Amino acid sequence: MIAAGRYSDAYMVNWTSNVFPGVLGRTCDRPCEPACRRGRVEKEPVAICRLKRVAADNKDDIRARLPKVPEVRNGKRVALIGAGPASLTVARDLAPHGYEVVLYDADPKAGGMIRSQIPRFRLPESVIDEEVGYILGLGIELRLGQRVDSLKALLAEGYDAVFVGSGAPRGRELELPGRKEAAANIHIGIDWLSSVSFGHVDKIGKRVIVLGGGNTAMDCCRTSRRLGGEDVKVIVRSGFEEMKASPWEKEDAMHEDIPILNYLVPKEFLHTNGRLTGVKFEKVAAQYDAKGRRSLKPTGEPDQVFECDDVLVAVGQENAFPWIERDIGLEFDKWDMPVVDAKTMQSTLPKVFFGGDAAFGPKNIIWAVAHGHDAAVSIDKYCNGQDVSQRPPPMVTLASQKMGIHEWSYDNDISNDARSVVPLRPKEVALKDVRLEVELGFDSKLGYKEAERCLNCDVQTVFTPALCIECDACTDICPEDCITFTANGTEEDLRTRLTAPAPNATQALYVSSALKTERVMVKDEDVCLHCGMCAERCPTGAWDMQKYLLEMTHAGPACRSQ
Amino acid sequence: MTYLQKPKLHHPQLPTNGLGFTHRDYEGAISTLCAGCGHDSISSAIIQACFELSLPPHRIAKLSGIGCSSKTPTYFLGQAHGFNSVHGRMPSVLTGANVANRELIYLGVSGDGDSASIGLGQFAHSIRRGVNMVYIVENNGVYGLTKGQFSATSDLGSKSKKGAVNTDSPIDLVSMALQLGASFVGRSFSGDKRQLVPLIKAAINHHGAAFIDCISPCIAFNNHAGSTKGFDFVREHNEAVNYMDVMIGREPIVADYAPGTVEVVTQHDGSVLRLRKLVEHYDPSDRLAAINYLQERSASGEIVTGLLYVDPKADDLHDHLNTVARPLNELGTADLVPGAAALDKLNASLR
Numbered sequence: 001m002i003a004a005g006r007y008s009d010a011y012m013v014n015w016t017s018n019v020f021p022g023v024l025g026r027t028c029d030r031p032c033e034p035a036c037r038r039g040r041v042e043k044e045p046v047a048i049c050r051l052k053r054v055a056a057d058n059k060d061d062i063r064a065r066l067p068k069v070p071e072v073r074n075g076k077r078v079a080l081i082g083a084g085p086a087s088l089t090v091a092r093d094l095a096p097h098g099y100e101v102v103l104y105d106a107d108p109k110a111g112g113m114i115r116s117q118i119p120r121f122r123l124p125e126s127v128i129d130e131e132v133g134y135i136l137g138l139g140i141e142l143r144l145g146q147r148v149d150s151l152k153a154l155l156a157e158g159y160d161a162v163f164v165g166s167g168a169p170r171g172r173e174l175e176l177p178g179r180k181e182a183a184a185n186i187h188i189g190i191d192w193l194s195s196v197s198f199g200h201v202d203k204i205g206k207r208v209i210v211l212g213g214g215n216t217a218m219d220c221c222r223t224s225r226r227l228g229g230e231d232v233k234v235i236v237r238s239g240f241e242e243m244k245a246s247p248w249e250k251e252d253a254m255h256e257d258i259p260i261l262n263y264l265v266p267k268e269f270l271h272t273n274g275r276l277t278g279v280k281f282e283k284v285a286a287q288y289d290a291k292g293r294r295s296l297k298p299t300g301e302p303d304q305v306f307e308c309d310d311v312l313v314a315v316g317q318e319n320a321f322p323w324i325e326r327d328i329g330l331e332f333d334k335w336d337m338p339v340v341d342a343k344t345m346q347s348t349l350p351k352v353f354f355g356g357d358a359a360f361g362p363k364n365i366i367w368a369v370a371h372g373h374d375a376a377v378s379i380d381k382y383c384n385g386q387d388v389s390q391r392p393p394p395m396v397t398l399a400s401q402k403m404g405i406h407e408w409s410y411d412n413d414i415s416n417d418a419r420s421v422v423p424l425r426p427k428e429v430a431l432k433d434v435r436l437e438v439e440l441g442f443d444s445k446l447g448y449k450e451a452e453r454c455l456n457c458d459v460q461t462v463f464t465p466a467l468c469i470e471c472d473a474c475t476d477i478c479p480e481d482c483i484t485f486t487a488n489g490t491e492e493d494l495r496t497r498l499t500a501p502a503p504n505a506t507q508a509l510y511v512s513s514a515l516k517t518e519r520v521m522v523k524d525e526d527v528c529l530h531c532g533m534c535a536e537r538c539p540t541g542a543w544d545m546q547k548y549l550l551e552m553t554h555a556g557p558a559c560r561s562q
Numbered sequence: 563m564t565y566l567q568k569p570k571l572h573h574p575q576l577p578t579n580g581l582g583f584t585h586r587d588y589e590g591a592i593s594t595l596c597a598g599c600g601h602d603s604i605s606s607a608i609i610q611a612c613f614e615l616s617l618p619p620h621r622i623a624k625l626s627g628i629g630c631s632s633k634t635p636t637y638f639l640g641q642a643h644g645f646n647s648v649h650g651r652m653p654s655v656l657t658g659a660n661v662a663n664r665e666l667i668y669l670g671v672s673g674d675g676d677s678a679s680i681g682l683g684q685f686a687h688s689i690r691r692g693v694n695m696v697y698i699v700e701n702n703g704v705y706g707l708t709k710g711q712f713s714a715t716s717d718l719g720s721k722s723k724k725g726a727v728n729t730d731s732p733i734d735l736v737s738m739a740l741q742l743g744a745s746f747v748g749r750s751f752s753g754d755k756r757q758l759v760p761l762i763k764a765a766i767n768h769h770g771a772a773f774i775d776c777i778s779p780c781i782a783f784n785n786h787a788g789s790t791k792g793f794d795f796v797r798e799h800n801e802a803v804n805y806m807d808v809m810i811g812r813e814p815i816v817a818d819y820a821p822g823t824v825e826v827v828t829q830h831d832g833s834v835l836r837l838r839k840l841v842e843h844y845d846p847s848d849r850l851a852a853i854n855y856l857q858e859r860s861a862s863g864e865i866v867t868g869l870l871y872v873d874p875k876a877d878d879l880h881d882h883l884n885t886v887a888r889p890l891n892e893l894g895t896a897d898l899v900p901g902a903a904a905l906d907k908l909n910a911s912l913r
């Protein structure tokens with residue numbers, strides 16, 4: 001659709017499942033890209049994430065296509081605690097079915113960490129306002145600026161169900177000598193970022209050290225560069241490779257002249273007259289025991305001192321539920337985390353559901369959205385008196401794409417292009433304004449080029465053994481050497497006899513029933529390009545290209561058993 | 563038939579040969595033949611053979627006549643030299659090229675119409691002269707390109723797609739090649755690459771005239787009931803006398819066979835052919851016995867395939883003509899115009 005310029009249609013397909021195409025198209029952690037087949041047959045996967053932004057940036061006004069809220073509500077009231085992506089997804093899924101949704105957040109605006117944490121130069125506020133706005137427009141009752149201080153009290157208000165999407169709001173401390181004395185210039189990363197987002201902080205010292213190797217650290221250092229930090233460095237305990245931050249975030253930081261120093265464990269904050277002067281580090285090296293477990297051992301080299309004016313501590317985030325009473329039947333485990341079912345998102349108190357960072361600790365936006373969908377299905381079933389553990393399977397359809405001898409209703413011409421790089425604003429300009437978006441996104445031309453790299457994994461090769469005359473034409477033409485005709489055997493044995501190696505054991509082989517010569521057709525699906533060459537070359541139509549459509553079941557009548 | 567080029571992307575773990583090429587590097591343009599045509603499988607066997615032998619593509623010359631089969635050189639070895647000659651005239655063009663430059667590998671690709679009908683005389687002379695080449699006939703028993711008329715290799719009594727019965731006797735190119743003195747003769751089937759690929763490799767390494775008759779079903783006009791060149795008929799009547807492994811240099815010997823079942827032939831260039839015998843008494847070094855056996859089995863309707871005859875010590879055209887070792891096209895004026903003194907000497911020797 002993106003290649004065809006149908007941006008609004010593409011946006012709506014994406015909106016249904018990931019809820020925030022414009023936000024995620026800029027900020028997603030991209031857990032889907034490692035699964036992209038393009039990455040198996042070429043260096044890099046399709047820039048799926050960036051294509052979502054292309055759809056979002058280029059679409060028309062889609063407001064008329066959003067779901068309508070029924071005039072007569074269904075009489076069920078659901079409270080959502082926290083207005084982050086998890087709760088917003090639940091709201092989006094439930095409101096169109098007549099639920100009265102009440103959304104609480106301590107912050108004055110909805111969006112959760114999307115708004116409070118992710119810096120504006122990565123995600124402009126207008127995009128947040130737009131996409132959060134689509135959901136708030138579904139007749140949601142807003143209680144912004146209201147912190148929930150007691151779950152017990154909230155439950156007493158008689159809600160039919162409660163969803164906890166309160167995130168993991170507490171930044172981890174680093175208790176080292178000097179922490180208290182130099183407190184004025186040592187900041188907890190996520191608190192500092194939200195202060196920047198809400199406009200309470202607008203400058204930092206010239207020399208800044210960021211401690212920690214996750215994405216928060218990357219946002220802290222890049223934000224510092226925009227608020228007056230000239231000599232900004234990131235210092236991590238472990239190795240550069242093992243850092244939690246996504247590779248592209250590290251690249252972005254280094255592109256902004258921020259060095260990343262590794263194998264340095266902070267030991268002490270140095271200060272004179274109550275003012276921070278620097279941080280002392282111990283040099284360590286990675287060592288592996290017999291079981292391959294890694295530990296960091298001091299190398300014995302002299303400690304290193306780095307001078308600085310400010311330190312940002314970004315060494316992790318924690319959950320905190322001081323407002324959930326422990327005597328209401330909601331169990332917590334030994335790490336003081338609520339016991340939550342990973343499929344249904346239900347807690348041990350049947351009416352209370354969890355999702356997002358609140359459920360299993362800090363993850364990312366797209367996981368919060370996925371949890372939200374699952375929780376919405378559970379809440380819908382729960383409110384209809386059904387067993388939440390019975391989950392409906394997704395809807396599946398399969399349809400031939402053949403239009404003529406070499407004409408298909410999908411684009412089977414495989415592009416040879418490598419992944420396109422997202423154009424950036426020039427560094428001199430970008431570093432001057434913390435609210436100026438640094439990535440420009442693909443324009444429609446680059447978007448087309450990138451979309452063309454897609455290998456149409458929704459189109460399957462379907463084989464009909466009775467039609468095959470074993471002419472070898474498909475084997476000969478296949479650009480990936482996927483197809484073999486050979487004597488039958490176990491999958492393990494077949495893998496040793498294929499035209500080309502099939503080392504990915506997690507992808508099952510496609511094996512046909514016996515053919516005329518008693519051989520079978522074996523196809524390694526792992527690297528198939530869905531180019532349709534096999535089907536075009538087959539004289540008998542034994543191969544067909546069929547489109548596979550998988551539709552996840554969302555909350556609503558479809559998810560309920562009859 | 564496809565309008566699209568084959569995608570450049572290939573399997574990430576594709577093996578490479580001694581030159582660092584994958585088999586994909588030996589491909590040509592995408593085929594425009596009918597989907598399922600046997601000829602395409604032969605192209606892919608040629609690609610595989612050249613890949614396995616690590617041949618530099620630019621040291622190969624592929625020549626052909628006219629026909630679907632003769633179109634195929636476009637579809638393999640895109641980096642090789644090519645010449646698409648007049649109908650039935652490939653052998654004389656190939657002979658000329660070979661005389662001029664003996665250092666290339668010559669691959670003559672032809673059809674049964676191209677070689678057994680219009681080009682029969684050309685075929686015969688190139689074989690009897692012992693031109694150092696691989697001559698492959700992609701034999702489908704019809705003129706595919708001109709819509710399926712019987713060719714000179716159609717079997718007596720075989721039926722055309724429309725039901726007409728062939729009343730003429732067939733020409734058996736393998737028997738003719740044996741009689742004409744070919745020093746390497748094989749027959750195979752486009753649907754059996756296990757047999758065909760080593761046969762092509764051995765033929766390329768053979769010094770002298772190597773002839774391969776490859777049955778290749780014409781999907782469009784000769785793959786129906788009553789045809790004797792269709793997939794089903796050939797699979798039912800294929801009598802393979804042997805399969806072989808070709809070993810170049812010091813490649814390790816892969817498999818062990820029961821004694822007496824393997825025959826080892828060492829060719830001129832040192833390549834070793836390990837023949838796994840399927841018909842116990844078949845002896846590929848006995849030309850006469852081979853001719854007899856072929857006649858006998860053909861009378862009972864069987865198609866004999868495999869390496870049928872090989873003379874590993876054969877001579878070629880250049881040996882017969884006693885030409886210089888350097889390719890003629892590389893000789894300079896000094897070599898070609900030796901001067902008055904040399905002429906006088908020659909004249910004196912003739913007085």
Ligand SMILES: Cc1cc2nc3c(=O)[nH]c(=O)nc-3n(C[C@H](O)[C@H](O)[C@H](O)COP(=O)(O)OP(=O)(O)OC[C@H]3O[C@@H](n4cnc5c(N)ncnc54)[C@H](O)[C@@H]3O)c2cc1C
Pocket residue numbers: 027028029081082083084085086087104105106107111112113114117118146147148149165166167168169190193215216219323355356357358362363364365366368
């Ligand atoms: C600096 C930083 C950068 C990040 N960058 C990315 C990124 O680029 N991509 C990505 O995918 N993820 C990123 N994340 C992670 C992502 O923001 C979170 O995983 C995601 O927002 C979690 O969503 P959620 O709905 O669970 O909760 P949150 O977004 O955390 O929202 C929770 C909300 O609940 C409110 N709340 C909490 N307790 C109460 C209470 N008792 N009463 C009322 N309201 C309450 C909070 O005010 C907050 O608004 C980043 C995180 C940080 C810290």
Ligand SMILES: Cc1ncc(C[n+]2csc(CCOP(=O)(O)OP(=O)(O)O)c2C)c(N)n1
Pocket residue numbers: 628629630631632649672673674675676677680700702704705706707708713
């Ligand atoms: C001089 C000449 N006579 C006749 C033809 C017409 N013609 C073209 S291809 C062909 C027969 C080809 O048959 P074959 O060599 O078996 O090739 P196939 O198409 O079967 O592979 C004929 C007769 C021609 N092109 N040139």
Ligand code: SF4
Pocket residue numbers: 461477478479480481482483527528529530531532533534535
């Ligand atoms: S679609 Fe067919 S030809 Fe193309 S890669 Fe897949 S199996 Fe091979």
Ligand code: SF4
Pocket residue numbers: 467468469470471472473474475534537538539540541542543598
């Ligand atoms: S091309 Fe078609 S008929 Fe030929 S082997 Fe492949 S599936 Fe069978």
Ligand code: SF4
Pocket residue numbers: 595596598599600601630631702706707779780781782783
């Ligand atoms: S007509 Fe016959 S020989 Fe010619 S391309 Fe088609 S199938 Fe092959």
Ligand SMILES: [Mg+2]
Pocket residue numbers: 629631673674675700701702703704705706713
């Ligand atoms: Mg023919």
